[in-house]
Amino acid sequence: MSIPSFVIGIAGGTGAGKTTVARLVTENVGESVTRIPLDNYYEDLSHLDIEEREEVNYDHPSAFEWELLREHLRELLEGRAVDMPQYDFELHNRKDETVRVEPTDVIVLEGILALYDEAVNDMLDLRLYVETDADVRILRRIQRDVIDRGRDLEGVIDQYLSTVKPMHEQFIEPSKKHADLIIPEGANSVAVELLEEKIQAEANGGETRTWERLDAEGDAKDVN
Numbered sequence: 071m072s073i074p075s076f077v078i079g080i081a082g083g084t085g086a087g088k089t090t091v092a093r094l095v096t097e098n099v100g101e102s103v104t105r106i107p108l109d110n111y112y113e114d115l116s117h118l119d120i121e122e123r124e125e126v127n128y129d130h131p132s133a134f135e136w137e138l139l140r141e142h143l144r145e146l147l148e149g150r151a152v153d154m155p156q157y158d159f160e161l162h163n164r165k166d167e168t169v170r171v172e173p174t175d176v177i178v179l180e181g182i183l184a185l186y187d188e189a190v191n192d193m194l195d196l197r198l199y200v201e202t203d204a205d206v207r208i209l210r211r212i213q214r215d216v217i218d219r220g221r222d223l224e225g226v227i228d229q230y231l232s233t234v235k236p237m238h239e240q241f242i243e244p245s246k247k248h249a250d251l252i253i254p255e256g257a258n259s260v261a262v263e264l265l266e267e268k269i270q271a272e273a274n275g276g277e278t279r280t281w282e283r284l285d286a287e288g289d290a291k292d293v294n
């Protein structure tokens with residue numbers, strides 16, 4: 071069990087390559103790393119039936135349970151484990167089971183709106199926005215949704231035009247202004263190498279920084 075010393079947020083539109091960047095920048099980091107997909111914090115919609123759940127706008131900030139995400143990040147930052155929800159994209163709902171997540175040296179929060187919420191942003195040490203052309207993103211999205219998420223092509227196109235694209239323009243793209251760094255294209259090797267070095271350096275010597283962050287929030291605990 072450790073107190074996380076470096077917390078990274080990776081945002082960007084659907085299909086931008088956020089997961090690839092998250093994997094590449096952390097795969098050679100010597101310290102333990104936990105990845106937190108924002109998708110796991112979609113609201114529990116068990117009170118709706120499947121047809122109603124299919125109609126939900128999953129690209130609007132209101133689709134996420136921000137309070138639970140903030141609470142889990144706070145817990146991890148203070149060195150306590152959390153039970154992270156899991157998400158089922160075919161059923162459009164949270165799964166019954168959760169996964170126990172222990173605090174690790176490095177934490178990576180990734181998702182379309184990872185840089186949207188002010189309280190979440192305040193807990194991040196490094197904010198990244200992955201910028202990829204919209205045509206590349208929609209092609210990746212079609213491939214993924216049809217092959218991995220059991221969707222039909224017409225439904226994917228309808229959803230893209232009715233919610234994904236407008237919400238991208240209204241909420242996701244503008245969240246870029248909170249980023250410390252904007253990474254062009256998914257697997258930009260120069261950016262990835264620089265980030266790997268930065269993350270490794272921060273993860274090695276981060277304890278003071280966590281203390282500073284907790285102090286700044288006014289809820290420092292005796293973590294030693």
Ligand code: C5P
Nearest residue numbers: 083084085128129159162163181182234
């Ligand atoms: O992995 P990615 O960042 O693309 O995941 C976010 C996307 O998942 C959103 O653009 C949202 O439209 C989609 N989504 C979906 N069905 C759900 C939940 C999310 O298509 N039930």
